[in-house]
Amino acid sequence: MAKARFVLTGDVDWASEHCIERYVDHAAAHGIVPTLFVTHRSPAIERAAAAGRVDLGIHPNFLKGSSHGSSIEEILDFVFDLVPRPVASRSHCFADDSHISAALARRGITVDSNICCHLQEGLPVLDHWNGVKRLPVFFEDDVHWEQGGTWDLADYRAAFASPGLKILNFHPFMWTLNAPDEAFYTAHRAHIPTLTEAEAEAIRHQGPGSATFLDEIIAWVRAGGGEFVSLPQLCETL
Numbered sequence: 001m002a003k004a005r006f007v008l009t010g011d012v013d014w015a016s017e018h019c020i021e022r023y024v025d026h027a028a029a030h031g032i033v034p035t036l037f038v039t040h041r042s043p044a045i046e047r048a049a050a051a052g053r054v055d056l057g058i059h060p061n062f063l064k065g066s067s068h069g070s071s072i073e074e075i076l077d078f079v080f081d082l083v084p085r086p087v088a089s090r091s092h093c094f095a096d097d098s099h100i101s102a103a104l105a106r107r108g109i110t111v112d113s114n115i116c117c118h119l120q121e122g123l124p125v126l127d128h129w130n131g132v133k134r135l136p137v138f139f140e141d142d143v144h145w146e147q148g149g150t151w152d153l154a155d156y157r158a159a160f161a162s163p164g165l166k167i168l169n170f171h172p173f174m175w176t177l178n179a180p181d182e183a184f185y186t187a188h189r190a191h192i193p194t195l196t197e198a199e200a201e202a203i204r205h206q207g208p209g210s211a212t213f214l215d216e217i218i219a220w221v222r223a224g225g226g227e228f229v230s231l232p233q234l235c236e237t238l
Contacts, residue, residue: 004226006166006217007234008034009113009137011059011090012045015173016195020044023172028053030218035231036172037090037113038082039068055230056083057113061092062100072103080107087232088135090114105130111235113167118143121162125238133238135231140169141210145181151208153216160217161224167231170214176200178209 010023020036021044027034033052036045037059048054058079061068069075080086088111089104096114104112109132117123117136126134153160160166173192177200179185188203221228 004161004166004221004224005234006168006221006226006228007231008032008214008228009037009057009090009167009169009231010034010172010175011037011092011169012039012042013059013092013171013173014039014193015171015176016191016193017042017044018195018197018200019172019176019192020048022176022197022200023170024048024053030228032218032228033230035087037088038079039092041082055087055232057088057090057231058083058086059090059092060095062095063093066092072100076103076107087111087235088113090137101128101130101132105132111135111231113137113169113231116140116143116169118147119156119159121159121164123164123166125165133235135165135167135234137169138164138166141171141174141179141213142182142185144210144213145179151180151210151213153213153220157220160220167234168214168217170210175211175214177203178205178207178211180205180207180209184209 020042035055035057037057039059049056060075060079062075068078089109090113094114094116111133113135115136118140123136123138128134184205
């Protein structure tokens with residue numbers, strides 16, 4: 001695996017300050033600058049961005065009952081107020097339609113990562129009809145458990161070593177609790193906006209899960225001569 005390039009991203013999804021801080025600190029400890037797709041105002045995110053420890057994208061919620069607004073334009077006003085110059089867009093739950101795509105292009109979005117092609121080999125950059133470069137997600141934590149995946153990287157090394165884009169998406173809340181499956185997530189999801197360090201230590205899953213899997217990926221990439229780059233760095237080569 002000669003200089004395979006991986007990108008770490010995280011859909012913030014209203015995670016608590018502790019989750020965000022821990023996720024960013026862990027990435028930084030491995031020399032990784034993740035892209036956070038932002039859902040809400042967060043001092044932790046603002047500090048990390050000011051220090052150059054993260055890049056920021058927008059994560060608009062277009063679903064019914066969204067706290068971001070009741071129309072496409074209201075929702076985009078909200079998220080662009082949070083992140084005036086996003087490096088990319090990814091909608092909550094990958095929501096999309098022609099009206100959303102056109103509105104994002106009008107707002108100046110040139111890159112999105114708004115489709116998940118889980119563990120698919122040979123992923124290309126897609127030229128979306130609205131002129132935006134679409135970068136598919138290669139791995140997503142909750143999609144992985146939805147498909148009944150294991151948390152043993154040995155089962156997926158061939159896919160991770162294959163050609164194509166390698167954009168990874170780990171949600172800070174799920175990662176903080178090392179969530180292994182939907183049942184565990186559902187049991188603890190009420191803690192998403194408020195989870196503290198003490199609570200995380202008390203309820204964190206102790207077996208294999210999303211956090212242990214990410215650590216396996218990082219170690220394997222580095223051992224094989226690959227590298228983690230930021231999303232803007234990846235885009236420079238597209």
